Amino acid sequence: GRPSCSCPAGKALGPDGRSCASPCAGAPCQHHCVPNGDTFLCMCEAGYQLAPDGSSCEDVDDCAVSPGLCEQACLNTEGGFECRCHHGYEMVEGRCQPVSSCYAAPCEHRCEDVPGGYHCSCMPGYAVHPQEPARCVLYCDRSQCPAECNSNTHSCYCPEGFVLDESSSNDTVFCVDIDECEMDFCDHNCTNQPGSYACHCSDGYVLVDRNHCQETQVEDGGGSSGDFELWTPVPSRGPPKTEHLHPGALVGITVGVLCAALVLLAVGYHLAKKRCRPPASMDYKCGSHHEKEVGLQQVTAVCAASGQKL
Numbered sequence: 001g002r003p004s005c006s007c008p009a010g011k012a013l014g015p016d017g018r019s020c021a022s023p024c025a026g027a028p029c030q031h032h033c034v035p036n037g038d039t040f041l042c043m044c045e046a047g048y049q050l051a052p053d054g055s056s057c058e059d060v061d062d063c064a065v066s067p068g069l070c071e072q073a074c075l076n077t078e079g080g081f082e083c084r085c086h087h088g089y090e091m092v093e094g095r096c097q098p099v100s101s102c103y104a105a106p107c108e109h110r111c112e113d114v115p116g117g118y119h120c121s122c123m124p125g126y127a128v129h130p131q132e133p134a135r136c137v138l139y140c141d142r143s144q145c146p147a148e149c150n151s152n153t154h155s156c157y158c159p160e161g162f163v164l165d166e167s168s169s170n171d172t173v174f175c176v177d178i179d180e181c182e183m184d185f186c187d188h189n190c191t192n193q194p195g196s197y198a199c200h201c202s203d204g205y206v207l208v209d210r211n212h213c214q215e216t217q218v219e220d221g222g223g224s225s226g227d228f229e230l231w232t233p234v235p236s237r238g239p240p241k242t243e244h245l246h247p248g249a250l251v252g253i254t255v256g257v258l259c260a261a262l263v264l265l266a267v268g269y270h271l272a273k274k275r276c277r278p279p280a281s282m283d284y285k286c287g288s289h290h291e292k293e294v295g296l297q298q299v300t301a302v303c304a305a306s307g308q309k310l
Contacts (some may be wrong), residue, residue: 047079161195
């Protein structure tokens with residue numbers, strides 16, 4: 001004799017027996033709730049698993065579940081994992097690569113990785129500098145020095161430019177410098193050095209490589225020995241070009257020269273006439289003066305006319 005309430009699919013009857021709501025409403029799921037008919041299911045995010053209570057989620061140890069996830073070391077994290085490398089290695093693009101301190105080491109010859117750093121070593125015939133461990137120096141810097149011997153192999157060797165002294169005793173084996181100057185390596189002059197040599201050129205020649213000399217082609221004969229390069233100065237700008245005179249300028253110069261010659265001729269004629277024939281009267285003087293003025297006027301007129309034509 002009482003009414004009965006029901007809800008459509010996907011809904012569940014509320015606690016009051018009258019209202020309808022989603023089954024996940026008020027569900028105790030920690031991560032996700034999925035409706036399942038009139039009830040629900042709890043689900044967890046990736047890296048987690050559902051706890052025995054069916055509602056809470058607990059972390060999954062990925063490193064234990066999948067031992068081969070990482071190349072060297074695996075560290076489990078909340079909801080995931082992290083790959084790490086052993087000591088002496090570093091992670092490079094997801095891979096563990098060996099760490100070498102020699103990448104930035106200032107070693108002059110060789111470098112070796114050691115725990116906590118690096119160690120510099122030298123090529124055969126060289127030794128580490130006592131005050132600068134990264135530098136290498138010839139351990140034999142004179143004409144004769146003890147050879148380096150290996151007690152295990154019972155062998156001795158010398159640095160480059162030296163040779164073992166066959167007459168050495170069994171206790172001490174010496175290295176003797178090779179005199180390269182006796183082998184005619186140099187064209188002109190040679191200076192022997194411990195383990196090496198140096199060539200020098202005579203005046204007027206220059207050293208073009210380690211052994212050969214070339215004439216310097218210097219005109220003043222003041223050559224010098226040693227290494228230098230011939231240098232020919234290059235002008236910053238070329239010499240000015242020769243320009244031809246304009247025809248009008250040539251005509252003007254010619255007319256000017258002729259005018260000057262006529263003036264000089266008139267003056268000379270006047271002076272010669274005055275010296276050769278003394279004046280007899282005042283009228284002659286006046287006449288001579290008049291003739292002089294007329295001659296000068298004629299010359300001036302000719303020059304003026306020539307100038308107007310130009």
